[in-house]
Amino acid sequence: xxxxxxxxxxxxxxxxxxxxxxxxxxxxxxxxxxxxxxxxxxxxxxxxxxxxxxxxxxxxxxxxxxxxxxxxxxxxxxxxxxxxxxxxxxxxxxxxxxxxxxxxxxxxxxxxxxxxxxxxxxxxxxxxxxxxxxxxxxxxxxxxxxxxxxxxxxxxxxxxxxxxxxxxxxxxxxxxxxxxxxxxxxxxxxxxxxxxxxxxxxxxxxxxxxxxxxxxxxxxxxxxxxxxxxxxxxxxxxxxxxxxxxxxxxxxxxxxxxxxxxxxxxxxxxxxxxxxxxxxxxxxxxx
Ligand SMILES: Cc1cc2nc3c(=O)[nH]c(=O)nc-3n(C[C@H](O)[C@H](O)[C@H](O)COP(=O)(O)OP(=O)(O)OC[C@H]3O[C@@H](n4cnc5c(N)ncnc54)[C@H](O)[C@@H]3O)c2cc1C
Numbered sequence: 001x002x003x004x005x006x007x008x009x010x011x012x013x014x015x016x017x018x019x020x021x022x023x024x025x026x027x028x029x030x031x032x033x034x035x036x037x038x039x040x041x042x043x044x045x046x047x048x049x050x051x052x053x054x055x056x057x058x059x060x061x062x063x064x065x066x067x068x069x070x071x072x073x074x075x076x077x078x079x080x081x082x083x084x085x086x087x088x089x090x091x092x093x094x095x096x097x098x099x100x101x102x103x104x105x106x107x108x109x110x111x112x113x114x115x116x117x118x119x120x121x122x123x124x125x126x127x128x129x130x131x132x133x134x135x136x137x138x139x140x141x142x143x144x145x146x147x148x149x150x151x152x153x154x155x156x157x158x159x160x161x162x163x164x165x166x167x168x169x170x171x172x173x174x175x176x177x178x179x180x181x182x183x184x185x186x187x188x189x190x191x192x193x194x195x196x197x198x199x200x201x202x203x204x205x206x207x208x209x210x211x212x213x214x215x216x217x218x219x220x221x222x223x224x225x226x227x228x229x230x231x232x233x234x235x236x237x238x239x240x241x242x243x244x245x246x247x248x249x250x251x252x253x254x255x256x257x258x259x260x261x262x263x264x265x266x267x268x269x270x271x272x273x274x275x276x277x278x279x280x281x282x283x284x285x286x287x
Contacts, residue, residue: 003041010053014139014166017054021164022141024050032114035106068174074113074167090174097128097183103191113167119159122193126153126223130215131199134172140165153222179203180286182278186270194218195261198274204286209233219254219271226250238283246279247272
């Protein structure tokens with residue numbers, strides 16, 4: 001319950017935050033919504049000597065459109081994703097799935113950038129960003145770079161983010177007309193992390209799948225894109241056999257950690273079920 005002592009910094013620009021990260025190195029941590037970092041500090045799993053609070057940097061918040069891309073500031077809180085007319089119209093998966101994250105109080109503080117940067121396989125945004133083909137803009141001492149969500153998640157709590165970088169924004173292609181989507185999340189209770197989850201973004205042509213991205217939550221050390229499962233449904237109608245083939249392909253890449261949510265066999269089987277449900281729902285929503 002009692003975190004260790006630390007020095008507090010509240011920069012007003014991304015440049016200042018990057019400079020502070022450069023100054024204090026691995027002794028420093030960025031503080032976003034604080035709803036993963038502070039719990040870890042209270043249990044003394046993390047003991048940063050410097051907290052760099054990025055809540056007072058206006059350019060990190062808000063959602064806007066740039067052509068066919070929806071741009072989400074890294075410090076945008078979950079409730080603002082849910083209530084965003086832009087997301088509801090252009091990337092409805094994110095507005096809908098954010099309702100399944102934590103609870104109303106946590107969603108008033110927890111940010112999309114923090115959820116992704118934390119690199120927790122239990123978090124929902126990593127798989128959602130893979131399914132949406134998102135990319136992340138990172139600012140460091142040498143300027144900005146943009147990296148794809150696909151390839152960003154390296155291991156549990158490990159991402160492509162360098163120690164001196166701030167995630168500035170999340171860029172998501174607007175869904176093409178007629179796109180179907182779903183996020184199926186099995187959880188023990190509201191506000192819990194997924195036992196297994198599956199995000200799907202899909203388009204159809206006639207009665208067959210013409211485009212699909214499938215990603216899995218909390219069934220491996222990182223969120224996973226299930227490419228073999230995508231291949232199993234591409235160009236096909238969603239018959240029971242095709243759904244089963246996709247589920248089997250997704251289950252084949254699962255490496256879940258065994259914990260109080262279940263053993264590896266159960267979580268893997270649940271991942272397969274979530275894949276079937278998400279594919280079925282996304283297909284029904286395609287126009
Ligand atoms: C009760 C409870 C239930 C929860 N349930 C869920 C759930 O079901 N699904 C889910 O996905 N999450 C869940 N969470 C996690 C919650 O959404 C966190 O808020 C989120 O994981 C981290 O976001 P944050 O903004 O709070 O980041 P923080 O806790 O402030 O930071 C987390 C980490 O990310 C780094 N970081 C933050 N922002 C940036 C940035 N812009 N650039 C670079 N690094 C950055 C920080 O330095 C830190 O290392 C839950 C949390 C609680 C307390």
